[in-house]
Amino acid sequence: MARWMQRNRGLDVYMQISDDEKFVLRPDLSFKQVREYALDNILDFIALGFEEGKTHIIWDTEVASWLYPLSLKLAKRVKISELKRLTKIDDSWNIGIAYYSAVIQSVPALMMEMELNEPYRAIIPMAVDQDPLARVAVLLAEKIGVSKPSMIHSKFILGLNGEPKMGTKDPSSAIFLSDDPNVVKEKLERSACGPPERCPSLSYLRVFEPDDDVFFNLWELCLKDPEEGCKACKNKAKGILVPFIEEHQLRKREFRDKVEDYLMGEPPISK
Amino acid sequence: MARWMQRNRGLDVYMQISDDEKFVLRPDLSFKQVREYALDNILDFIALGFEEGKTHIIWDTEVASWLYPLSLKLAKRVKISELKRLTKIDDSWNIGIAYYSAVIQSVPALMMEMELNEPYRAIIPMAVDQDPLARVAVLLAEKIGVSKPSMIHSKFILGLNGEPKMGTKDPSSAIFLSDDPNVVKEKLERSACGPPERCPSLSYLRVFEPDDDVFFNLWELCLKDPEEGCKACKNKAKGILVPFIEEHQLRKREFRDKVEDYLMGEPPISK
Structure with a gap:
């Protein structure tokens, strides 16, 4: 945001x-x-x-x-x-x-x-x-x-176990930016399924999927056919999150010597 | 100390x-x-x-x-x-x-x-x-x-008014390192007189006069002849404190650009 x-x-x-x-x-x-x-x-x-x-x-x-x-x-x-x-x-x-x-x-x-x-x-x-x-x-x-x-x-964002809050105490309840992309895939596959308002994958998609139509179509599918909906949500989430994490980790390595440029080294002082 | x-x-x-x-x-x-x-x-x-x-x-x-x-x-x-x-x-x-x-x-x-x-x-x-x-x-x-x-x-050190503690609230109760040497002289002249254990001048001399004999002779004089003792204590204190303050203020100006050399700029770190 x-x-x-x-x-x-x-x-x-x-x-x-x-x-x-x-x-x-x-x-x-x-x-x-x-x-x-x-x-x-x-x-x-x-x-x-x-x-x-x-x-x-x-x-x-x-x-x-x-x-x-x-x-x-x-x-x-x-x-x-x-x-x-x-x-x-x-x-x-x-x-x-x-x-x-x-x-x-x-x-x-x-x-x-x-x-x-x-x-x-x-x-x-x-x-x-x-x-x-x-x-x-x-x-x-x-x-x-x-x-x-x-x-x-x-x-x-919902916990992957369907709980209302992710917790660092249970690493399987959340996807971390440092997770191996394969681990992300596994975590999403094993994540909880439920009515759309309790679906972790939809909760992630609400953040990462800018297209409202895509999001609400999945929501409807979950209501009509919970099993198909769950599969579709997880696949969509994997399709967005896995490449996102891959790219993120690549960029992170590239920025390693740029930290100084972003650091606020001086206090705000009036000119 | x-x-x-x-x-x-x-x-x-x-x-x-x-x-x-x-x-x-x-x-x-x-x-x-x-x-x-x-x-x-x-x-x-x-x-x-x-x-x-x-x-x-x-x-x-x-x-x-x-x-x-x-x-x-x-x-x-x-x-x-x-x-x-x-x-x-x-x-x-x-x-x-x-x-x-x-x-x-x-x-x-x-x-x-x-x-x-x-x-x-x-x-x-x-x-x-x-x-x-x-x-x-x-x-x-x-x-x-x-x-x-x-x-x-x-x-x-006793307050110049004879109180057991100097106070910054009453500037006339203490001699400051920043006092003008003439002010120091006046402050000592006007300072309280009393039995030797309540004498501000003796209290200062205990710090600035390394010779025990000088100090205790003044103490005895105060006991024997309070008026003469008081005069002698004040004169001795003036004789030591006024040049001390003068020299101190001179040295202070000299050291103005040496502060960095005394500043602990780095934390203690094991080698």
Whole structure:
């Protein structure tokens, strides 16, 4: 969706790679590991076709030289009590999660207006479970007197097992951009079948198939002849997802030395 | 005292300039102002004669590129509840103070052993009111399995008004390194007089006069003839402090472009 807005509305995309959050949330991950995941995430984004020059990647631990000083301007304005009111955080949480949630995650949404004194409106496309964090950013925007960011909540793609949400805990429930194309094929073949509103393949096609007719014809087929419909959905999904994944992985390798060009190395500073 | 240990025991001195703390603690100060104070503080330290090469200045907002990532390793280990137990912080405090107190201030004391895997013992000379913060560092040292830092609590120099503590709220209660030498003279002349244990001039001389005989002769004189004693203490203090301040301010100007040489620009990394 962010890519669509960039292409069709010419918007700049600021993308925060929060390896700091992952590190303080996950006791099992080392600092080195979260940094490796971060790089991989960045390559995924670039390979998805975000435009150079209009895509500004904020890799938290890589750009701390300006991200941390900017975060102080927000940290000064949030009380621990406010953070508790807006999020699930209580005294048993570690202070790293608290600082990230209160401050670091709000910087990209607010920094442009905060530092440049020019009106900006940030739009944050996100999954609904991230909403409490965005509410902290809204509170901060009010306090420092800049425009409040707007949130657009995305729906989840169904899990391959038919559950309403994919989970990283069960790798078979989702297709990963890093999956081997043969594994993608297998996962789709073995995926759940059900009424169209519970069909994982249709859920993927809703994202990857721009032609409404194709999509709703499959939907109808599922209603009329569930067995044929299921086969057709899976085949269509394979036909789109497998080459997509193949190409994506190829592009990812090509972009390996282009990361610097997308990284937001300097803070926003008025000219 | 830190300088004495560096000169006489050959120790490396790590000096944290916490402009981030000042900024989140003081609603009235801008980011630009705390940065200016920080630079001035650094020049004070260098002018006091700390040795280049064995003095590592950690200017928080200047070295955030490595200080913030290192701080995450500690932030992961402190719960908000632990912070509250050890310090005065409660839910009405802002999250910036909490993060600084829990984490940032502990980095210099723990980072050498944490990152280099070599045993180090940090000694922290400090005023007793900073003790709660150091207790957080001790807790963290236990948790991450490195040597606990040791604290040496310094006594306060008496206020010029005879109070047990100088206060920045009342500029006439203290001599500042930035005071004009004539102001220093006036401040000492007008300073309180009392029994030797309550004499501000003697309190200063205890720091600046290395000769015990000189010091205790003045003490005795104060007991025998309070009026003469008071005059003698003030004169002796003026004789030492005024040229000290003059020289200090001269050296400070000379060192203006040497700050970089003392700054710890790189994190501790094992070879």
